[in-house]
Amino acid sequence: MPTRNTSDVIVIGAGVVGAACAHYAALAGLSVTVVDRGPVAGGTTGAGEGNLLVSDKEPGPELELALQSTALWRELVGLLPPQVEYEAKGGLVVASGEAGMEALREFAARQEKAGVTALEVPGDRLHDLEPHLAPGQAGGFHYPQDAQVMPALAAAHLLRHARGRIRLRLGEEVTGLLTGPAGDLRGVRTGAGELHAPHVVNAAGTWSGAIAELAGAHLPVLPRRGFVLVTEPLPRVVRHKVYAADYVADVASGSAALQTSAVVEGTPAGPVLIGASRERVGFDRSPSPEVLRRLAAGATALFPVLGSVRAMRTYLGFRPYLPDHLPAIGPDPRVPGLLHACGHEGAGIGLAPVTGRIVAACLTGTEPPLDIHPFRPDRFTPPAP
Known part of the structure; x- marks a missing residue:
């Protein structure tokens, strides 16, 4: 007993x-x-x-985990209250040039063989998914299995x-x-x-x-620091989790140096979350104006409308990294x-x-x-x- x-x-x-x-x-x-x-x-x-992603994972053991967990999160939605803010909004990965787009095609083709749904979106159709996205992008891939939750x-x-x-x-x-x-x-x-x-x-x-x-x-296990910028509450100007193609490479990198790539997503409560940065600096919680500058620049390059929006706060966390x-x-x-x-x-x-x-x-x-x-x-x- x-x-x-x-x-x-x-x-x-x-x-x-x-x-x-x-x-x-x-x-x-x-x-x-x-x-x-x-x-x-x-x-x-x-x-x-609160990211629940398959879009950023190479085929292999971690993607197998992610696909099973995606299904389990959908089951849990029926047990947990709406306050957890589960949102099956999907992800959108964009490439600014044709070389990046070809890399996304190859990556998506490997993922599809492992059970991921990846839908190519031509550059002239990106605005159907994200009306405020910067013009001139070569194209992207839509991942409907991606979701978000309030962690x-x-x-x-x-x-x-x-x-x-x-x-x-x-x-x-x-x-x-x-x-x-x-x-x-x-x-x-x-x-x-x-x-x-x-x-x-x-x-x-x-x-x-x-x-x-x-x-x-x-x-x-080592800490890998990351910052997030949080904007003032907005109408839904960002519909999906949207990130630039180089984010996938940063996730897979083992570098201890600072890396930043544009990741932008709206939330049901209104604020837009802006990332992502990665660096191994121990448990140093010092503010980093350089990181925040890079995050803001990356976000406004993807969504120019955010250039006139106030950032209300920033916070940081430490990802538990294994080699x-x-x-x-x-x-x-x-x-x-x-x-x-x-x-x-x-x-x-x-x-x-x-x-x-x-x-x-x-x-x-x-x-x-x-x-x-x-x-x-x-x-x-x-x-x-």
């Missing part, structure tokens, strides 16, 4: 990935404790744009939906892991005391590497009882449901919804001593 300090599984992290793991574990009949040093969605999730509210409602089986311990930092004589996990230690469970899920986002280290396991751009999902063979659900970089919101389904399957001994070998947590070689 679960008590206040015992449960079947402890999930470290109350972001959207941790919330999805807790949600699906609870639906599978397990009692779950979610522990986080801050509030629900207080880390990367709260700084996310913080999605995380909160995933936890709330199964609240009878999910206990929240917020404002409690995990300082250690409890182990048995054979090294198997028995729970966690926080500043408020011990929590006991035979399984622990590491869904701590950019801090997942530190949690793994507490268990003596190497998992090289091969694939998340770590599933049991850690080095530490019995430890599972990982982390390292999704900028795709965690989109991939959260399928990650939760995989973790729940591993916890209950059932078959995961897809092959999880590419996401094994022990695939990284520890650094030489």
Whole structure:
């Protein structure tokens, strides 16, 4: 019988990935404790744009995750309230020249073989989809499977939906892991005391590497900083998630240097969100006027109408980056009882449901919804001593 300090599984992290793991574990009949040093969605999730994308993913393991998760998000819409702002608005990738358009054609052709719907849009028809888009674009591709959600509210409602089986311990930092004589996990230690469970899920986002280290396991999760500009509320001047073709290359890049590419999308509440930037600078939260200048320039180049619009605020977040751009999902063979659900970089919101389904399957001994070998947590070689 679960008590206040015992449960079947402890999930470290109350972001959207941790919330999805807790949600699906609870639906599978397990009692779950979610522990986080801050509030629900207080880390990367709260700084996310809410993208649920297939358009930016090369064929392979991550795209398989994304396609399954896209279907799961559509199922979740029937369970969660409208406040999560799920919007199946689709994505539009545009190329300014013919060389970029040819690269998009080749990319889309590979994606279509993997199950993605990608519809070519000639340059003279782009305004049918986006009336305010800058003229002179060579063309683009419309991805109707792309969607958006309000990530913080999605995380909160995933936890709330199964609240009878999910206990929240917020404002409690995990300082250690409890182990048995054979090294198997028995729970966690926080500043408020011990929590006991035979399984622990590491869904701590950019801090997942530190949690793994507490268990003596190497998992090289690093923070990759990104800024977002938020405009004043507007009529719906941007209908889709619209981004320039070079965004796909930036997502796949492992460079630590600053990269920016134009990404613009409207929201049901009115403000337009403008990204995207990527750089590895640790957990530096300093403002960067250069990044913001680049974001504004990229957005107004795509949508000149935004040139006269006020930016009301900016915020930043840290994507949990792993060197091969694939998340770590599933049991850690080095530490019995430890599972990982982390390292999704900028795709965690989109991939959260399928990650939760995989973790729940591993916890209950059932078959995961897809092959999880590419996401094994022990695939990284520890650094030489």
